[in-house]
Amino acid sequence: MAKKFACGDIVSGCGWSTTANDENELFQKISEHAKNDHNMTSIPNEIIQKVKSKIQEA
Numbered sequence: 001m002a003k004k005f006a007c008g009d010i011v012s013g014c015g016w017s018t019t020a021n022d023e024n025e026l027f028q029k030i031s032e033h034a035k036n037d038h039n040m041t042s043i044p045n046e047i048i049q050k051v052k053s054k055i056q057e058a
């Protein structure tokens with residue numbers, strides 16, 4: 001089942017969103033976005049939990 005995530009659900013004002021075929025692929029895309037656009041070299045566990053709670057079926 002495909003997954004989708006909208007960054008604006010946890011970072012107010014961010015318009016980025018993505019879809020992927022599974023959660024691993026989704027997290028790869030999210031970490032790349034976090035690094036490039038939010039200057040996060042690694043994603044804190046707290047954020048990972050928030051992201052997981054916002055992942056939706058695409």
Ligand SMILES: [Zn+2]
Pocket residue numbers: 007008011014015016033037038
């Ligand atoms: Zn973002």
